[in-house]
Structures are given as C-alpha cells and as structure tokens.
Amino acid sequence: MSSTEEEKEGTTTAQLWEAAAQGSLEQVQKLLEAGADICEGNADGMTPLMLAAQSGHAPVVRALLQAGAPWNALNPSGRCAGDYAMEAGHQEAFDALLDAGTQAELILGVVGRQEEKKEVEDGDHGKPYLQQRVEYSEGRLMDEESKGVMMAWEKPLMEAHAKCLCGAGGDILNVGFGMGLVDTAIQGYSSITSHTIIEAHPDVYKRMLETGWGEKPNVHIVFGRWQDVLPQLGTYDGVFFDTYGEFYDDLREFHECLPKLLKEGGVYSYFNGLCATNAFFHVVYCQIVALELAHLGLTTQFIPLPVKECLDEKTWLGVYHKYWQLDTYFLPFCQTKTEEDE
Numbered sequence: 001m002s003s004t005e006e007e008k009e010g011t012t013t014a015q016l017w018e019a020a021a022q023g024s025l026e027q028v029q030k031l032l033e034a035g036a037d038i039c040e041g042n043a044d045g046m047t048p049l050m051l052a053a054q055s056g057h058a059p060v061v062r063a064l065l066q067a068g069a070p071w072n073a074l075n076p077s078g079r080c081a082g083d084y085a086m087e088a089g090h091q092e093a094f095d096a097l098l099d100a101g102t103q104a105e106l107i108l109g110v111v112g113r114q115e116e117k118k119e120v121e122d123g124d125h126g127k128p129y130l131q132q133r134v135e136y137s138e139g140r141l142m143d144e145e146s147k148g149v150m151m152a153w154e155k156p157l158m159e160a161h162a163k164c165l166c167g168a169g170g171d172i173l174n175v176g177f178g179m180g181l182v183d184t185a186i187q188g189y190s191s192i193t194s195h196t197i198i199e200a201h202p203d204v205y206k207r208m209l210e211t212g213w214g215e216k217p218n219v220h221i222v223f224g225r226w227q228d229v230l231p232q233l234g235t236y237d238g239v240f241f242d243t244y245g246e247f248y249d250d251l252r253e254f255h256e257c258l259p260k261l262l263k264e265g266g267v268y269s270y271f272n273g274l275c276a277t278n279a280f281f282h283v284v285y286c287q288i289v290a291l292e293l294a295h296l297g298l299t300t301q302f303i304p305l306p307v308k309e310c311l312d313e314k315t316w317l318g319v320y321h322k323y324w325q326l327d328t329y330f331l332p333f334c335q336t337k338t339e340e341d342e
C-alpha cells in the first residue's frame with residue numbers, strides 16, 4: 001500500500017469512529033465500502049462497534065456486525081461492545097450483540113473448547129488437578145499452583161444454591177465437595193430424604209471422612225469422578241454441580257446426563273463461573289447454557305445475587321488466578337419441564 005493509500009484509509013477509519021458514535025448508518029456504510037478499518041480502535045482503544053454500542057445506535061451495531069466487526073474485541077480496559085450497551089441500558093443494541101455472540105460461540109466456541117482440552121492432554125497446563133496435592137487453610141482450599149479450588153467468599157452463594165435445591169425436599173445430589181459449604185447448607189434442610197455427594201480428589205475425600213461426613217445418617221459419599229460413578233446412581237429431586245479443573249465441555253457432558261438423573265419437576269443448578277472475568281461474555285454463556293438445557297428439556301432462570309459485599313481487598317491475596325471479577329452472580333435455577341410447561 002502506498003503512503004497516500006495508507007493516509008486515505010487512516011482518514012476513512014477516523015471518519016468511521018465518528019459516524020459510528022453519531023449513529024449515521026448511511027455514512028458508516030459508505031466508509032466501509034471505501035475501505036475503512038472495521039476492527040481498529042481509536043486512541044482509547046474504542047472500535048467502531050464499541051462506539052455505536054455505547055451510544056445505543058442499534059442499526060449501526062447491526063450493520064457493523066454484519067460487515068464482520070468482532071463482537072468479542074476487548075479494549076485496554078477489558079470491555080467489549082456488549083459491556084457498553086449493557087452498562088448504558090441500550091436494550092436493542094445489547095440484544096443484537098448478545099445474538100451475535102451467542103451464534104458465534106455456538107459455532108466457533110466448540111473449536112476453542114476442543115483446543116483447550118487438547119492443551120491439557122498435551123500437558124501444557126501442568127499436572128492434572130486430580131494428581132495434585134490440595135491444601136486446606138483458613139477460608140480456602142488451594143491446589144499446588146496456588147489456584148483457589150474453593151474459597152469462603154462463596155459461602156452465601158452456596159447457601160442460596162442449597163435453598164433452591166432443597167426447597168421441595170427429597171433426594172439431593174451434589175457433585176464436588178470442596179470445602180463442604182453447599183453440603184453444610186443442604187444438611188440444614190430437614191425436608192431432605194437423602195444427600196449424595198460425589199467427590200474425586202483423594203485429599204478432599206480424606207478430609208470428608210476426618211470431619212465426620214461419612215457418619216451422617218442421610219449422607220452417602222461416592223468417591224470417584226462423576227464421569228465414572230454416575231451410572232451407579234439413582235434419580236434426584238435436586239442436583240448441584242460444582243467441580244474444579246474441568247472445562248465447559250465437561251459441564252455440557254454432565255448436562256447431557258441430567259434427563260436421566262433428575263426426577264420430574266426436579267431442580268438443577270451449577271456454580272455459574274463461566275467467563276466470569278467479563279460481564280458480557282458471562283451473559284453470553286448464561287444464554288448458551290440456557291439454550292443447551294432447553295434442548296434437554298429444562299427451563300432456566302437466572303437469579304441475580306450481589307457479590308460485591310462477599311469480597312474485600314484481602315480475598316485474592318496469594319491466589320494465583322482471580323477467577324471471579326463481576327459484581328453480580330447469576331444463580332441458575334433449572335427445572336425439568338412438567339406436562340404443564342409443554
């Protein structure tokens with residue numbers, strides 16, 4: 001490209017930022033035809049899509065998405081176009097971005113997840129979690145890489161999960177003991193008949209036995225990976241899933257077992273930490289899971305819970321990965337469809 005051509009492209013790109021921010025659809029289309037760069041950010045790293053989303057110009061957002069603007073581009077402050085639409089309450093622009101993100105992830109996300117699994121198989125992630133030693137300390141359960149397997153700040157969330165699961169009593173299944181927070185909360189419901197816990201880590205299992213979980217009258221501990229032990233289990237009124245060191249594909253695989261595991265009208269919930277470092281990506285993954293569960297015959301509602309007060313400046317001290325960065329937790333309340341729902 002000659003320097004004159006470069007200058008021209010630079011000018012059209014700068015004009016595109018302005019047209020996108022002002023919501024001038026005709027101008028945006030002209031500039032795209034003239035070769036303006038749809039991906040480039042301005043001095044603040046704001047792409048044309050972010051600028052249009054921030055001001056709620058839904059037709060421009062749709063035109064840019066259609067022309068190939070990446071829905072998931074992040075600026076230096078770690079925000080994407082969807083974050084701007086969401087924060088400003090621009091519903092139409094938000095819906096267009098959510099739709100684009102969901103469609104793209106349903107198709108391309110599969111490739112990304114397969115890559116992730118391959119990395120693990122190739123050993124790029126270090127020792128697999130179940131082969132690492134884990135250590136309990138004040139308010140934490142950590143793996144060998146100083147990553148938080150479970151942390152006490154999640155206690156109110158686990159109590160809220162237990163409330164959803166045990167509301168109707170009956171037989172409850174929890175996958176992943178960790179610090180036993182959800183299990184302790186489940187034990188508080190006298191309406192439950194049985195309480196089954198699947199746990200795969202030998203150190204965690206040892207801790208469960210040392211702390212008396214093996215002697216509780218209605219508790220049945222199943223030591224093993226859920227992938228291996230599920231076939232030996234029955235059906236449940238409430239199922240909770242919260243493992244560690246697994247990926248989205250594992251969660252999906254577990255979801256495929258739900259039609260067999262849940263009784264009619266049974267309740268399912270999972271620790272909703274998918275993409276919890278970006279608010280909009282998290283919303284996209286809430287939508288994807290809800291769609292996937294709907295295919296399996298479950299309805300999903302997300303109950304918003306504030307988490308800001310659960311965290312303080314000391315929460316992440318000494319923790320390698322800050323796995324939660326959002327202000328709101330969306331607790332998934334999923335239920336098998338009854339005949340009335342059909």
Ligand SMILES: C[S@@+](CC[C@H](N)C(=O)[O-])C[C@H]1O[C@@H](n2cnc3c(N)ncnc32)[C@H](O)[C@@H]1O
Nearest residue numbers: 176178179180181182200201225226242243244
């Ligand atoms: C995040 S912790 C669970 C925390 C728990 N919800 C609580 O309230 O304390 C995850 C647990 O899942 C266990 N785990 C990991 N992979 C598993 C698998 N495939 N099957 C069963 N348990 C697994 C881990 O050893 C760990 O104890």
